[in-house]
Amino acid sequence: MSSRDIPDPVRRDPVRTRRALLDACARAVATHGVGVSVDAIARTAGVSKSGLLHHFGTKDDLFAALAKDAYERFAESVTEHTDPADLAPGRLMRGYIRASFAALGTDAATADYWTVEAQLGVVPVVAEAIRANYAEWEDRLTSDGFDRAAMRLIVLAVLGAEIAASVGASDAGRNDDVERQLLRLTHRAAEIKAVLEP
16 A cells, blocks of 8 residues: 555544554554564555654554553553442452453454563563553552452453453353452452461
């Protein structure tokens, strides 16, 4: 696709172009891994290589932006899934659980997400972003009074459910059951803490 074939609104709208580049990067990494060329990503997005490099100076910058974008979108989803009427400790954790399981709705999308995350994790700048994102969520999930040890156990269970869905080892019914069980556990953090303490 040449630049003449790209609709004018896409060429002239930096926000839409950036979104197209991030989406194209995710598709390219899912298919070809982090060794994919900048040219291939640009072609997938329907822009020139120089157009891509105008928005992201290097491929690592693009990868870092892709990870940041995924984390921001997930944070927005957690906010949307957090019940404003829920005032009990762990309300954000419940939003986190609901948002995570809502994302399991499309098996192909889940598999692609985990493929991309696994690929990007080998890029040093992204690996650092992954660690920082996890630390930030640890702080956020305990900020409303939820126990840190219980939070870690539940987050790891959520991650396990996501990975199982990505490899086809669970179905929608099983995911619904796990989600309900984890939501119930958020109201029993003190009991979890007592079990986990030496």
